[in-house]
Amino acid sequence: MTGVTESAWITPRMAAMNDLPPSLARCLADLLGDGWLTDADALRRYGEDNSRRHALPAAVALPRTVEDVQMIVRACAQHGVPVVARGAGTSSTGAVIPYAGGVMIGFERMTRILQIAPEDRYAVVEAGVINGDLQQALQAHGLFWPPDPASADVSTIGGNLACNAGGPMAVKYGASRDNVLALTAVTGKGDVIHCGSLTTKDATGYDLTHLLVGSEGTLAIIVEATLRLLPRPPHRASLRALYRDVASAAAAVARIMQQPVAPSMLEFMDHACIRLAREVGGADLPDAGALLMIEVDGEAETLPHALEALNRAADGAGVIAIDEAPDEDSREKLWAARKSLSPALRTIAKGKINEDVVVPVSRIPALVAGVEAMASEFDLTIVAFGHAGNGNLHVNLLFDPDNADESARARAALPRLFALTLSLGGTLSGEHGIGVAKRDFMADAFDAATLDTMRAIKHALDPHGILNPGKVLPP
Known part of the structure; x- marks a missing residue:
């Protein structure tokens, strides 16, 4: 896969939109009043997201109504000015970075x-x-x-x-x-x-x-x-299953999802994640090669039967121990430690590539085995955790951005991860989206006819190409 710069798909008309046409700026300033921001601090804040990428918009618009949004888009369409809609900026794929400049729409005044x-x-x-x-x-x-x-x-x-x-x-x-x-x-x-x-x-x-x-x-x-x-389910109960290695845990996931009782949560953590949850998240966890966090919800009368079924499915080759969370406080601490994993990875390495690939549940063992092989081949720390019940794992490639060789190895491993995922019948993203981080791999996931159909749909809804340009679809 040849690399494409994140600003490569910006049309010449959009290339100089860090300065808006004066008539457009006056129109939107009159419409929005104090909801029209052009100061340097606002532009900086709205020009970044959780992906740690950044680019400056020309201005920030804070609408209060649907009609405000409509007027902003119509005015920008008339001038060919890009528009990017932004929520809280939690994207990890650069999905809301305004590489083409233009107007950033923030929604903090539309919160009803x-x-x-x-x-x-x-x-x-x-x-x-x-x-x-x-x-x-x-x-x-x-x-x-x-x-x-x-x-x-x-x-x-x-x-x-x-x-x-x-x-x-x-x-x-x-x-x-x-x-x-x-x-x-x-x-x-x-x-x-x-x-x-x-x-x-x-x-x-x-x-x-x-x-x-x-x-x-x-x-x-x-x-x-x-x-x-x-x-809202009236009751919840949790199991913690520890395994000798990730292959044993991955096989248990497949068994759990093949039986009739549906867990309300089924999370996977490898050895490095267990250590992080213990040392950074404060979870009371023993050492193990992998862990499954299994939760079931429903009526109090049915929970014991559901837990028994899930316990039977979780048991098998490589299991070390399966324990029920003794109380709600223990359960909350375990799940809080799980949610803290992604930011805690920064304590291991300053750089990380966090991907959320998905495969059919029965192929999780093959995905995990492939990731372990990649870690050895590229001499990288690769940490995997996530929503195993959907086959959706967060694979984190950790590296030192100040080490050119290590950074290059991490970048080289990324296409291999996607190729492995697609070969297993999987897909590039389960919940993070594509943004710019995975845009250039869309041609590996879809054939030309399918991508052309997607482009035709975009043209029908966005004929001027102003909505979040350069995202999702490859050049």
């Missing part, structure tokens, strides 16, 4: 929960609502929205939908795409479209709702969402 309908189990929210704030509001109704990414306390619903965020509970309840009923969005022409319905069954017309989820703001800007809610 417009409706909660407990009887029909849906909520209507603006794009800037924080996932964690929504969950708090739903508690009084005994409901929850299933997507629970590690960034839930700070990430927005719009951002979750843009990259089809998942989290540990996706193994039972699905990711964002599985839990949205309808959307209101603004296309690249500045048209407001409404797709989906208030019902969980809908065979009417094209499914634009699920098309927009995961499109990373390249097709339309999501401004409102109608979310599918579920009753």
Whole structure:
């Protein structure tokens, strides 16, 4: 795979958009008032995300209404100015970096929960609502929205939908795409479209709702969402299964997912992750080659039977011990340590490439074996953990960015990881999205005809090519 610079797919018309046309700047300043930001600090803050990439927009727009977003996009379309929609900036793929300059739309003024309908189990929210704030509001109704990414306390619903965020509970309840009923969005022409319905069954017309989820703001800007809610499970119980090596744990995952009792969470940690969870996260964990965190939820009367079934499936060759969490405090500490793993990796190495590849569950053993072989071949520390019940592992290639040879080996290992994943019938991303980090590998995942169809869809919804240019689709 030949490398392509992250700014390679910027048209000449977009190349100089760090300075906006004066008429456009005046128009949007008049429309937004103090929601039109051009100071250096604002441009810097909105020009970076969790991927540690950065580029400056020409200005930041903070709309309050759907009509504001529509006016911003229409004005930018008339001048051929790029528009990037941004939630909380938690993307790890550079999905919201404004490489083409232009206008960055932030949603911190569109944070209203417009409706909660407990009887029909849906909520209507603006794009800037924080996932964690929504969950708090739903508690009084005994409901929850299933997507629970590690960034839930700070990430927005719009951002979750843009990259089809998942989290540990996706193994039972699905990711964002599985839990949205309808959307209101603004296309690249500045048209407001409404797709989906208030019902969980809908065979009417094209499914634009699920098309927009995961499109990373390249097709339309999501401004409102109608979310599918579920009753909050009354009880939870957890198992901790320790294994001699990662192959034994990976084989146990396949057994667990082949039996009828669905875990509500099934997380995998390799040896390095166990050490981090113990030393950095404070988890009470013994030394082991790998670990599975297994959770089940439901009625108190059914939990013992579910735990017994999962215990039987988790048992097998290579198991060291299987223990039930003795109390809720122990359970919370274990899951908190799991959620702290990604930032804790910075204590091992200053540089990391964090990928979220997915394979069919039965092929997790082959993926894990391949990753171990890569670590040996490239002489790198590679740490793997994640949502094993979906076959979705976070494979972290760790390196010292100040060491040119080590950095080169990490970059060389990345295409091998993707090639291994695709050879196992997998896919490039389970929940982080593509952004620019994986854009150039899309041609390995899809044939030319399929990519041309994707480009045709983008052109239909974004004919001027102004929405988040250079992301998702390769040049």
